[in-house]
Amino acid sequence: MKLVFTLLGALLMVGCGGAPLTDRLEHYEGGGACGGTAANTSISEQMTAAAVDDTSATWAYVLEEGEEAIFTRAWLSENSTQSIDIQYFIFAMDNVGIIALDYLIRAADRGVQVRMLIDDFMLDVEEEDVAALNAHPNISIRVYNPNVGENTFQKVRGVVSDFKGFNQRMHNKTFIVDGRVAITGGRNIADEYFDYDQDYNFRDRDVLLMGTGARDIQTSFDAFWSHPLAVNLVASEAAGVDALEFYRSVQAYACDPENFWPEIRALIDGIPDAIPHLIEAGRLHRLEGMRFVSDVPGKNDAKGYSGGGKSTEALIDLVASAQESVMIQSPYLVLTDLGLTLFADAVARGVEVTILTNSLCSTDNLEAFNGYQRIREELVGSGVKVFEYRPDAEIRKRLITAEKQARSGYVPTFGLHAKSMVIDHSTTVIGTFNLDPRSANLNTECVAIMSSAAMAGQVESLMREELDPANAWQTTPFSNPDFHAGTAKRLSTWFRGIVPASLL
CATH class of the missing domain: 3.30.870.10 (Endonuclease Chain A)
Known part of the structure; x- marks a missing residue:
């Protein structure tokens, strides 16, 4: 009986793929000019202006609201100059996921090195999407603890033979920019974590860390990235896709005001002006430990x-x-x-x-x-x-x-x-x-x-x-x-x- 439940659970969890993003975005063409193509001000300059650049200290800002959590990530991506490292249990290709992808592609276009480490169990990316993203010289994708097999039967057999190993997932959630600023907490990348779902939304909490704490998170990410359980995600040669057209479609989707409202982009642009007010209100904390x-x-x-x-x-x-x-x-x-x-x-x-x-x-x-x-x-x-x-x-x-x-x-x-x-x-x-x-x-x-x-x-x-x-x-x-x-x-x-x- 135990074997039956194990097998049924494996079948349910393996699931089936969905439509590739290239098909879902076929009506979006030509890209757009709704987002910046270069950093307006570096993160280091903002930290210096806010007097939070002591390299021996850590400052923290709690992200309680979903919308604030998404436009903070967007601003950091838009103003990155060196690297963006992201590590998530879930990265869904829904509205928020596509918008996040647009910011990552834009950063990579500026020369920023983007590394994405996603848990295999909750990976919402099709082979064509992988091929397009891997075609970018500044984007690398790895999956954690992939379920090996060329078809569903082989994958189920793998689950049954090593059920504990299959269940050892990567639940870490980190977002690190230029090795100096990091966000960690409960949020994955999907609509319901940022108040964008129309049926069910999560009350969640993240914390943004600057300084020593961010460097510690970077060290953790690097350990996961270099571990044998983190496997390069490579598409087969059969997954032919026009990468440039894919990037333009993602950008056009994100630029559609019905998908990402101009009011939100205005909030993103206004983050530098908001920082002094946060400090004055006592919401940016210098940590004692x-x-x-x-x-x-x-x-x-x-x-x-x-x-x-x-x-x-x-x-x-x-x-x-x-x-x-x-x-x-x-x-x-x-x-x-x-x-x-x-x-x-x-x-x-x-x-x-x-x-x-x-x-x-x-x-x-x-x-x-x-x-x-x-x-x-x-x-x-x-x-x-x-x-x-x-x-x-x-x-x-x-x-x-x-x-x-x-x-x-x-x-x-x-x-x-x-x-x-x-x-x-x-x-x-x-x-x-x-x-x-x-x-x-x-x-x-x-x-x-x-x-x-x-x-x-x-x-x-x-x-x-x-x-x-x-x-x-x-x-x-x-x-x-x-x-x-x-x-x-x-x-x-x-x-x-x-x-x-x-x-x-």
């Missing part, structure tokens, strides 16, 4: 589905040493006995432990929610304060600044995707780590651990606001909000109980 902790490629070589990793150990140490409070946001909350004991011990020594996770109404992952249901009663019973995100959280009207959503009335479901902690009102953790066995033992993860009372206060204040009844339901030993989801979704979630907790 900073650690970037990343798992090594391959995570661990322990037998079975355990073994942990550097990120797991770092987070356990933080919770175990907390003296006053632990505030957590995690979209998935599937704890092992070790995790349950860790939080119970913290409560027992007088630490206030508060966790916000998704409700059944807001979650995008029914398997993970089923895993959470299995431990919810014990977790709440230990004294941990647990809240579940509302799909219609009132705060979305402030966090979703995209004009596109304002005009539609904020209809899409709002689901939590931020992976953050604030410890003792002084240490902030922003990264990719979900509180589940997959992050703990299988996926490579990364977290930025930052010491700054001012920054911790800023992040924690917003996290506490999200616990208000208009934004979340509190779970108690006597009640939970599952009934809001309706019978069909509750039943569908119940059936997910067949999935072993170690794989969630």
Whole structure:
């Protein structure tokens, strides 16, 4: 029976390819002149002007809003002069993905060296797209832990023969420009992470780091890029494509105001003017301490589905040493006995432990929610304060600044995707780590651990606001909000109980 479930899971996860981007953009021709072709001001010049160029320090700026997160990445790409290195679990060829691709191609046209490292499992690129991108002398693409095989049968056979190896994915998310500025956090590259989806959007969080912290992230990226698990993505000779026409089509799509509004481009152009205001408002923080902790490629070589990793150990140490409070946001909350004991011990020594996770109404992952249901009663019973995100959280009207959503009335479901902690009102953790066995033992993860009372206060204040009844339901030993989801979704979630907790 176990083999049957393994095979079925493999078949479901391998999936099928979609239409190449070259076909989807066939109606866009000729390119355009909506974006800059050369850097208007270098990132180094901006850092000097903002007095954040001390090479021995790290400055941090928290990216709470999806639209701000996308135009910050766009401005950094447009003003890069040397290199752009990106590492993502998901890089979707949807609206946001195509616009991001346009900025990367424009940077490469200026001579910037662009390296893209994407996890193979969630790669949304067809062979023709690979051929076009690889044709550019300044763009290199590698995939992490590719599932080897010339057809679906061979790939499924590979999954079944090494199921743990297949499940060891790269969940890191980093965006590094000129080796001096980096963004890390929960966001992948897809519409729903930047408030551009019309059905479901994630409430997420990134942090922009300048200085020493950015260099540490660069070192981590280089380690992944040079590892044998990072394999060059090469298209066959049969995947003939006109690369220049491909680039022009991508540019024409991005220049269409229906796809990327002129108002957003105006915000991108206005970033240099906004920086002094951010400093004046106290939102650009000079950190007292900073650690970037990343798992090594391959995570661990322990037998079975355990073994942990550097990120797991770092987070356990933080919770175990907390003296006053632990505030957590995690979209998935599937704890092992070790995790349950860790939080119970913290409560027992007088630490206030508060966790916000998704409700059944807001979650995008029914398997993970089923895993959470299995431990919810014990977790709440230990004294941990647990809240579940509302799909219609009132705060979305402030966090979703995209004009596109304002005009539609904020209809899409709002689901939590931020992976953050604030410890003792002084240490902030922003990264990719979900509180589940997959992050703990299988996926490579990364977290930025930052010491700054001012920054911790800023992040924690917003996290506490999200616990208000208009934004979340509190779970108690006597009640939970599952009934809001309706019978069909509750039943569908119940059936997910067949999935072993170690794989969630």
